[in-house]
Amino acid sequence: MSSATFLGMPPFPEAAEHAVRDARTRHNLHKATHTIRGKRDAVVGELGDDWARLRAEGEAVKTHTLRHLDHYLERLEESVQRAGGTVHWAADAAEANAIVTRLVRRTGETEVVKVKSMATQEIELNNALEAAGITAYETDLAELIVQLGEDLPSHILVPAIHLGRSQIREIFLDKMAEWGVPAPADLTDDPRALAEAARVHLRELFLRSKVAVSGANFAVADSGTLVVLESEGNGRMCLTLPETLISVVGIEKIVPTWSDLEVFLQLLPRSSTGERMNPYTSTWTGVTPGDGPQDFHLVLLDNGRTDVLADTVGRQALRCIRCSACLNICPVYERTGGHAYGSVYPGPIGAILTPQLHGMSSEVDRALPYASSLCGACYDVCPVAIDIPEVLVHLREQVASAPGHMGEKAMMAGAEAVFGSSTALDAAQRAAGLVGGAIPKHLPGTAGKWTDTRDLPEIPRGSFRQWWNEREEDR
Amino acid sequence: MGGSRERVLARVRAALADVPADEPVERPSEHPYADAHSEGDTLEVLADRLLDYKALVERVTEADLPGRIAAALDRRGAGRVAVPPGLPQAWLAESSVERVGDTAEAPLSAADLDATDGVVTACAVAIAETGTLVLDARPDQGRRALTLVPDYHLCVVRAGQVVDGVPQAVRRLDPGRPLTWISGPSATSDIELNRVEGVHGPRTLEVLLVEPDT
Structure with a gap:
């Protein structure tokens, strides 16, 4: 495994x-x-001509943020802390992995559920957790396929894009039992049946999990809000049901203000999955008493980003x-x-x-x-x-x-x-x-x-x- | 981790040596884009987009609402439904369904929620052109888990809550509250990049669009 x-x-x-x-x-x-x-x-x-205007605004917001990234990082930190979250800084992958491992160990848990996240792929967090005796379960359908198949991601959005439905069926039949609830023996390669198998496989895990690890699509500096766009509801499961949530976020994910999402919540779903809007978007700000994880940690990740920033x-x-x-x-x-x-x-x-x-x-x-x-x-x-x-x-x-x-x-x-x-x-x-x-x-x-x-x-x-x-x- | 904080910030500042010291750090937003793009009746557009996501949609009047909620739950065959603490009592007045209340004092566990047949909620804002319902966890919607674990979500949307485009919705919402933006039932595009409905979130989303009585 x-x-x-x-x-x-x-x-x-x-x-x-x-x-x-x-x-x-x-x-x-x-x-x-x-x-x-x-x-x-x-x-x-x-969106007609407005697409070009949204694109220009998206470019302008991001460019501006990067040119004042120190300012916005400090503002984000302050906002998240004010809302009851804890902020950690990781200069590189090893440090980020050490922080997450320490936070998970502190809960006493030996398993975490994960929302699809490029940042945690980049730092190879799952390997680090495994070395510490902690099992990380990928819950995004494509990430699950890659994890079960002991494969590598081949696409940013759909890491199992290189696999067709019949290959996915074979992986589910061969591997699901090793990780938890097995696939039904009569599983077909109908995408609906494959989605259903994933639902059944992960259901009990979602309901029992105490710790989740996520990334974020955006982090809003002025409000301290994190944003995750997804489709399946696995993200909502991870962001809502566990007691502890650890979000590993690259320092370039910041946007200055809440209203900047007016732009990015139009650009991203249309450009990404080709939908007017993705099925689910979750936003949360620190900790909300009585709703969702009561222990929230944001790990800000550099890992080479400042070197990229230095090249004009x-x-x-x-x-x-x-x-x-x-x-x-x-x-x-x-x-x-x-x-x-x-x-x-x-x-x-x-x-x-x-x-x-x-x-x-x-x-x-x-x-x-x-x-x-x-x-x-x-x-x-x-x-x-x-x-x-x-x-x-x-x-x-x-x-x-x-x-x-x-x-x-x-x-x-x-x-x-x-x-x-x-x-x-x-x-x-x-x-x-x-x-x-x-x-x-x-x-x-x-x-x-x-x-x-x-x-x-x-x-x-x-x-x-x-x-x-x-x-x-x-x- | 104080050391890394200073190290990362110092690296950021060093990387930005080319940025003039007097460049303003605040960027006044001029919103050079449209508030909305769809043409036509707002509620019609919303209904059309929801149907496109394979949600179930009905247009109802305020007076008819309790009867239509009861009918929807009957059609679904729902015996026990989760109910947020502030759901208007009149909404379920004509239904004989068993109500499973979720309150701050006695919150339902994930397993409790999993054992219900569905959930009935209001919403905060709806966006016509993207077919999106936004829930902000106020008492008539409940905490986020309520609309996540049950397999059926019946959501009541009032005409006054519907805006045309995404920017208008963002302006109405409070980022301090936990928000869930819902555009159709749960779905995935992970198999050959085609959308298939029904994964971890509610597999059936039913929307009652309430227009004022005329």
């Missing part, structure tokens, strides 16, 4: 070469990403609200899947966030800025307008200027691995040509050396998505 880890995975070109040969995974990814693109386009389109070009990656739209639109991600990126943050956002969080210390990290065709679709769909191509080129420049760089070689290996088939390469080249508006032809400063020797084609009118949809309709 051990948790898997990304440690020791090969760099992107090697991993990608392997991944694109996996026909079943590619089929699953194609199906899922194309489903979600259609849903997202429809609900974003409903790269810091925009910290605006990310983890919607996954950039993964779902990315021609590279669609072909390689998430595992090839060797990180809990896969896809375009992972390609700029992971190397910055890690400081490009390994070959895996140095290869990631090349895991892209720079087509720009990720920027187009980003609800907080992160210019991912700009940061990718910026990071490539850093890799290339380092002693003994392998940049060009790494890129070529990546391109060959991903776009080995002529159809795929053709598609990517057309994509690059058509959406070039997002790509600066010449970059300022030393990065200019990279762009000066490379020509970009002229950019016709029309967005990537328009082109993509026309292409899909013609198929």
